[in-house]
Amino acid sequence: xxxxxxxxxxCRDGICKGPEKxxxxxxxxxxxxxxxxxxxxxxxxxxxERPLLYVGIMVxxxxxxxxxxxERFIRHAELVREYAVLFEQYGAKLTLGSKELTDGSIRWxxxxxxxxxQRGHGIGVHADIGGSRNYDCSLF
Numbered sequence: 839x840x841x842x843x844x845x846x847x848x849c850r851d852g853i854c855k856g857p858e859k860x861x862x863x864x865x866x867x868x869x870x871x872x873x874x875x876x877x878x879x880x881x882x883x884x885x886x887e888r889p890l891l892y893v894g895i896m897v898x899x900x901x902x903x904x905x906x907x908x909e910r911f912i913r914h915a916e917l918v919r920e921y922a923v924l925f926e927q928y929g930a931k932l933t934l935g936s937k938e939l940t941d942g943s944i945r946w947x948x949x950x951x952x953x954x955x956q957r958g959h960g961i962g963v964h965a966d967i968g969g970s971r972n973y974d975c976s977l978f
Contacts, residue, residue, distance in 0.1 A: 855887075896933045896962075897921065905941035914939060915950040922954055933960035 849858060854867035899918070904911040918934065925932050934954055940963075943949045955961050 894933065896935055899934060899936035899939045902938060904936075904938040905945060906938075908942075908946050911939070911942035911946050911948075914942075915948055918950055918954065922957060922959060925959075926957070931959050933962060935962045937963055 848855070848866075849863035850865050852866060854863065858867055860867045897918075899914065902910050902914055904914050918939075922932060932954065934951065936951065940951060943951055951961050
């Protein structure tokens, strides 16, 4: 048998804090979509007591000949846009690293990376040169 949670002693004070959750104090805590932590019903932005996990993701777009193969470039630009939509649904941002997609954007006339930057995502270049003791860094 499943028991209903006991109401918090502070329930009905207009603040969703501490042990109060939507299940034990629906008067103060409204459920938020997608299982996110509840915000106070008073509208105050209080810090959740649940720990947050920050994740950084760098999407490497190199190595697909997007600068020489238009069909591949078109497909990869579509995928980048799909990934961006997925991340944006959760308030997340991508960091995209590319050389070939940059060159392909110029060659094929679709500046998908500028679009991503304008949407708030990060753009960078992954440097795959050097890697030896005698490398002339001025070439970099």
